[in-house]
Amino acid sequence: MTHDNPYNFLPLQPTGRNETDTANTYAPEDMIKIYEQQFLIPVPEEQLTEFLPALKSFYDIDNHTLDVSAIIFEAIADASIIYNHKIKAGRYQLLQGLVKEELKQGEDDQNDASVDGIDGNNSNDSEKAQAYTLECKRTFFINDVEIPYYFNLFIQGDSYSTLTKQDTLLEQMYWFVSDGDDDDERLAAINTQLASLGIQAMDLATIYQIVDFVEDHIIDDPMIETLNKLLDDAE
Known part of the structure; x- marks a missing residue:
C-alpha cells in the first residue's frame, strides 16, 4: 500500500x-x-x-x-449509493397498537395504495373492510448516520396509505419533494442539518432519489408479517 x-x-x-x-x-x-x-x-x-x-x-x-x-x-x-450518498433501510418499530377507525360515508375508497401480503380481514372488498391506523417508525441510514422516519399507517382490507410527519430530517426531505416548490431556502435548511450530522450537501436530484428510496423501503416483509398478525388478532 x-x-x-x-x-x-x-x-x-x-x-x-x-x-x-x-x-x-x-x-x-x-x-x-x-x-x-x-x-x-x-x-x-x-x-x-x-x-x-x-x-x-x-x-x-x-x-x-x-x-x-x-x-x-x-x-x-440492501443499500443504495445515490450521487455520493449511501442509504439503507434499518429496523422498524410499531409505536402503539392498532387503532380502529370509524369511516364516514365516502371515505371507504380513499386509499389507492396496496401492498402484497397485508391481508386485512382477508377480504378484497375495501368498502366493507374495517380500517385501522398505526403509528410507525422506520430507521434509515445515510452514510451510516442513523435517521428516524415517522409515519402513520392507514390499513383497510388489502390497501394501505401512509401519512408522513414533518419533524425529522427525512420527513422534511419528503415534504420538500412532495410540495414540489424547490425552494432554495428550504434546500439550504436541509443541507445545514445534513452538515450537522457530517453528511455532505445534496442537490435536488439527490434528495428526490433519497425520498424515492425511502418510499420504496418503508414497509418490508418482516413488517408485513407483524401487521398481518396484529390484524388477525383484531378481527
Missing part, C-alpha cells in the same frame, strides 16, 4: 495476494469499503480521471480484484 493518499482513503490492511499473485486481496468487509469509496468520496471534476488509478494504487489492487468480487454486490444489496 502506497503512502501517497491525496483523497484521504481509509487505510486498510490487506490479507495477502490473490490466486494469480497480481494484487493484494482484502477481507470481504474491507473490499466493500474500497468499493464504496469509489462512489462516496467527493472528487473535483478536474481530478476524476486521476481518482480511480489513485485508489487502485493506494490499495495495490488490479481491475479484476476490484470489479468482479460478487461478495461486494451481495453485501451491499
